[in-house]
Amino acid sequence: MLVLGVLPLLLLQLRVPCRAADVPEDVTAEFSVRLYHQLRSSVGEENIIFSPLSVSVALGMVELGARGPTLNEIRQAVGYSNLKAGDEFSLLRNLTQALSAEETQNVVKLANALFLQTGVHYNPDFLQLMKKYFRAEIETVDFSESMAVAEHINTWVENHTESKIRNLLSADDFSSVTRLTLVNAVYFRGSWKNQFRPENTRTFSFSKDDGTEVQTLMMYQQGDFFYGEFSDGSTEAGGVYQVxxxxxxxxxxxxxxxxxxxxxxLATLEPIIKAQLLEDWANNVKKQKVEVYLPRFKVEQKIDLRENLQELGIKNIFTKDADLSAMAGEMADGKDLFIGKAVQKAYLEVSEEGAEGAAGSGMIALTRTLVLYPQVMADHPFFFIIRNRRTGSILFMGRVMNPEVID
Structure with missing residues (x-):
């Protein structure tokens, strides 16, 4: 299993004239689900993969530099309205630290960087808080050298994602008025507690929602997993579905x-997905023996978040009305700063044991009859989340509409 995402949120430009037991639960789940639904409406029938945590962390970095209505807009949209002002920074720090605790056997890397225009003064308190809450690396660059800067930032991203995310930004993303770029990278590599045996992987048909079929490599195992069957209470989502x-x-x-x-x-089921429902699933699945058929697949997607965030109510930071003056030094006018670009690139790879593995020559029976245990046959589109089970923090969220076979 390999998942990662990168979010250079945000590219800020100067406007031209004219694991601790007390880790709090993630309060951004509702925002994460709203963003998923917004992406769903904008990408059509494509696969979806994005990192809600990455978006929240990057917005948190921007929030450190925001004031007035700009600050309030972010807090309300992300879900911090019920928190005491500023508490969200400690929450984000604790959630990310819980994910990357050294005692965990999975590899979780969250890296943040702040690239500043050489010669421009910034508020030292803002820079100090960036280091305190987000452990941000801070570098100065000359954005007028756009090609060199793009290469430098892309190299930083590659180094923090084991080279899985490449060419995130281009020289066209920068200009002589660019003043600051925030980049957030998330990398996760985990091995299943119950690994699939490669010799049981077989070519199988995956039925897409448009009625066509594609051939994919289907993994199989019988093991103890958390499982539940749920109903939406109506026929809108087809009645019972599996988790x-x-x-x-x-x-x-x-x-x-x-x-x-x-x-x-899947489009019939998706509308019922809400933050409370995610919690209900987590609280009500029970450990039992299950037969699992899951495709090997990889999903990679680059999303322009600017329009999607605006649809969710985060509009001010992208306009001339943005107030990011808490970023600026005493000699600079922070009200000349606004967000020019917001994109995220994420990558998900699912295989038998968590790394590349070749299929063997064993035989299994792919059948829907004479099943002794519940059977999860993921041979058609499904929704997924990758989460921290202690905090509820959602590292990745998405759907598989068309699995791309891993060679």
């Missing part, structure tokens, strides 16, 4: 798969 939670090695992290019935398109 499977598969823990990683140390059981702090897991992947949750939500699968409608074979004849029910």
């Amino acid at each position: 499977l939670e598969m823990p990683y090695e140390d059981e702090d992290m897991s992947m949750m798969i939500v699968l409608p019935r074979q004849e029910v398109p």
